[in-house]
Amino acid sequence: MQTNIKRRIFLKGSAAxxxxxxxxxxxxxxxQVLLAEWNEAAFKxxxxxxxxxxxxxxxxxxxxxxxxxxxxxxxxNGGVVPVSITSDIEGTTEILILAPNNPVxxxxxxxxxxxxxxxxxxxxxxxxxxxxxxxxxxxxxxYTAKKAVKVTIGGCGG
Amino acid sequence: MAKSSIKLRAKxxxxxxxxxxxxxxxxxxxxxxxxxxxxxxxAHYITEVxxxxxxxTRLTASLSGGVSKNPYVSFKFKGGxxxxxxxxxxxxxxxxxxxxxxKIK
Numbered sequence: 001m002q003t004n005i006k007r008r009i010f011l012k013g014s015a016a017x018x019x020x021x022x023x024x025x026x027x028x029x030x031x032q033v034l035l036a037e038w039n040e041a042a043f044k045x046x047x048x049x050x051x052x053x054x055x056x057x058x059x060x061x062x063x064x065x066x067x068x069x070x071x072x073x074x075x076x077n078g079g080v081v082p083v084s085i086t087s088d089i090e091g092t093t094e095i096l097i098l099a100p101n102n103p104v105x106x107x108x109x110x111x112x113x114x115x116x117x118x119x120x121x122x123x124x125x126x127x128x129x130x131x132x133x134x135x136x137x138x139x140x141x142x143y144t145a146k147k148a149v150k151v152t153i154g155g156c157g158g
Numbered sequence: 159m160a161k162s163s164i165k166l167r168a169k170x171x172x173x174x175x176x177x178x179x180x181x182x183x184x185x186x187x188x189x190x191x192x193x194x195x196x197x198x199x200x201a202h203y204i205t206e207v208x209x210x211x212x213x214x215t216r217l218t219a220s221l222s223g224g225v226s227k228n229p230y231v232s233f234k235f236k237g238g239x240x241x242x243x244x245x246x247x248x249x250x251x252x253x254x255x256x257x258x259x260x261k262i263k
Binding site: 039080081082084103108110111112113117122 | 220229
């Protein structure tokens with residue numbers, strides 16, 4: 001009798017966790033359907049201007065001093081270069097980070113959602129010394145700014 | 159449920175929610191070679207990170223192999239309150255994915 005009760009509790013427990021599992025799976029599926037398509041062309045492009053065009057659809061961009069790039073002057077480890085970008089340009093919708101000297105210049109693109117501030121921060125890899133380029137998309141215009149980063153140990157290749 | 163690969167912190171300060179996420183992922187660019195065998199290490203990196211809150215997509219970040227291993231992503235948004243649920247999910251070029259649900263502090 002004792003064992004029977006335990007068995008019953010055990011069965012109840014496993015049934016409950018089964019339901020949980022289904023709920024979690026359902027929760028995982030929904031957001032993925034909403035995902036925008038990853039822009040493969042822009043992330044394969046070797047040319048900086050062409051990569052920006054592929055990502056934003058904009059032919060030319062204007063240099064702007066309203067974009068602030070925070071990155072180290074000298075990166076000891078090219079594998080982890082913290083970069084944060086803040087834009088004072090009104091109507092900023094996208095923030096792109098590029099490293100023109102990398103094998104693939106386009107590093108990351110942040111599409112800002114509703115209410116998002118014009119700020120993004122991530123860590124990037126830099127193969128060698130060069131610029132970090134920030135591109136801001138606001139309306140149908142794009143603006144750029146760059147900052148030189150000296151890399152002492154490369155992060156791409158070995 | 160297995161522990162999520164995402165560490166998510168969201169904090170409200172002066173009406174602005176600052177979201178910081180650290181994701182455990184190798185982020186192989188596909189350009190590296192195995193030093194011993196000389197064989198190319200296949201690309202394996204996160205392509206997209208999406209953060210949702212209050213039924214709205216707050217950020218869609220497209221990443222590439224140019225982002226550091228165990229990527230860190232941070233951004234800010236307005237319109238969140240302490241205690242609100244917030245979710246983040248990622249998927250990579252191999253079709254793997256993960257997600258996390260947290261609360262704004």
